[in-house]
Amino acid sequence: APAPSLPIQLNAMQALCRQVFGFRLALIIIGTPFALDRANGRVGPWLVGAAIVFSLVGSYAMLRDWEIFGPLLIRYRSLMGLDFIFGSVLLLTASPDSTLGYATVCTPLLAGLLYGWRGAGIFTFIQILLLAAAYSAWHLRMAGPASTLLLTGFCIAAGIIGVTLRNLMFRFGTATQALSEATARLAVNDAVEEERTRLAREMHDSVAKTLHGLALAAESLAQSADRMDPLTVKHQAGMVARSARRAAAESREILSDLRRKADYETGGVEIAIELSSRVRDFASRTSIPTDFIPVGDAPAPA
Numbered sequence: 001a002p003a004p005s006l007p008i009q010l011n012a013m014q015a016l017c018r019q020v021f022g023f024r025l026a027l028i029i030i031g032t033p034f035a036l037d038r039a040n041g042r043v044g045p046w047l048v049g050a051a052i053v054f055s056l057v058g059s060y061a062m063l064r065d066w067e068i069f070g071p072l073l074i075r076y077r078s079l080m081g082l083d084f085i086f087g088s089v090l091l092l093t094a095s096p097d098s099t100l101g102y103a104t105v106c107t108p109l110l111a112g113l114l115y116g117w118r119g120a121g122i123f124t125f126i127q128i129l130l131l132a133a134a135y136s137a138w139h140l141r142m143a144g145p146a147s148t149l150l151l152t153g154f155c156i157a158a159g160i161i162g163v164t165l166r167n168l169m170f171r172f173g174t175a176t177q178a179l180s181e182a183t184a185r186l187a188v189n190d191a192v193e194e195e196r197t198r199l200a201r202e203m204h205d206s207v208a209k210t211l212h213g214l215a216l217a218a219e220s221l222a223q224s225a226d227r228m229d230p231l232t233v234k235h236q237a238g239m240v241a242r243s244a245r246r247a248a249a250e251s252r253e254i255l256s257d258l259r260r261k262a263d264y265e266t267g268g269v270e271i272a273i274e275l276s277s278r279v280r281d282f283a284s285r286t287s288i289p290t291d292f293i294p295v296g297d298a299p300a301p302a
Helices: 006-037 044-064 066-075 078-094 099-103 106-138 146-227 230-259 271-286
Strands: none
Touching (some): 066 106, 078 106
């Protein structure tokens, strides 16, 4: 049976999300000095420091142990909202012009990958609101809204790209499953065709030649029976009978190959049953009384 496509989709999703978290982790590390330098007051540095620690630890945990924390992030979307809170603290402290502004693009991208169109739309809208709030707080020290508008466009594009990659992975998994099913069907057809070819070759090499010789002997006997003495006729009739038994034995041999029961533990055949069948076939072909009697209780070798 073809392998299911779900593991392929999950592995692709895991790889993409880890890349996004790795990129986000690098941007947070680069933008941390800007956030700490612009933190004012007695509480500001502590609040910014806590947001930095949470963002760094969370991104590193997702990058290193996605198998453990990834399912939690998919199941509980509120974890993404908690990340929004700490991300907004860093964004409001460092300004949209800093490196941390570009780290905000990762959130809509992750939402698109994990939650589809609805999740991407909701989280992208919230991220745009946070960018607008950060610009309102820093607009007097910024040259203009160009960088904020650029980040807004990046967030929208990232959400669309995330959903597109998500749909592409699901379609890729479906296509992979269909390809596996087609490959399995082709393998079955090839095996059937190979078995038919083998059977036809063995029928031609053994049974067909024996039957042809039997037909010649019977035809010769029919044409010369009135001119031959009884002993010669009896001899010719015996030859025809032996040829007929031989053809029947060869036919049984070919059919037994098709019905042979495999021993799944050893990968071979059941030796005792096969030997008994061979002995009966020998007795029927030669008219010599022959029996197969197993000795002892030990199992037959494979």
